[in-house]
Amino acid sequence: YQAFAGADWLLFKTPIWRIHALTALAGFGLYQQTPRRIQLVTGLIGPKFLVWRHEAWGTAVFASPLAGVSYANLKGYTFTSDYYTFTAMAALSFEKRLGPINVGIQLYTNYLFDSSLNFASTGISMSVLYPLGARAF
Secondary structure (H helix, E strand, O other): OEEEEEEEEEOOOOOEOOEEEEEEEEEEEEEEEOOEEEEEEEEEEEEEEEEEEEOOOOEEEEEEEEEEEEEEEEEOOOOEEEEEEEEEEEEEEEEEEEOOEEEEEEEEEEEEOOOOOOEEEEEEEEEEEOOOOOOOO
16 A cells, blocks of 8 residues: 655646645655565655646646655565665646535556666555645636
8 A cells, every 4th residue: 555645846836847845745655565565665756747638627747757765675485685776756636626625536656766676656646635835827
């Protein structure tokens, strides 16, 4: 499983070069097949691009390429290892405005850059976004 919490900093009143916001995420992931385990604590940051918006429906689609660092704790059959490594995530987000909040569904893939371990994961997540400023999207 994976869990993420994050924030979008709305940089401009209207998107410039389609950049809507700066996204920061912090997350935790646990992939276990006893006795083997990959445990990750991750921090990511990157731009949130506006792909499509329909004002009348209150919907929007965003794409986010994110980069950061992961602390990896690995346990195999014969070894245990702890280290930091570069990680990246790509996310496609579908958001719908419902009153004061936005709900979203994200499709994502992430990759851990490690010379001794090939690790990628994909998934679907749901989110609730509450704008702290005057704009939702």
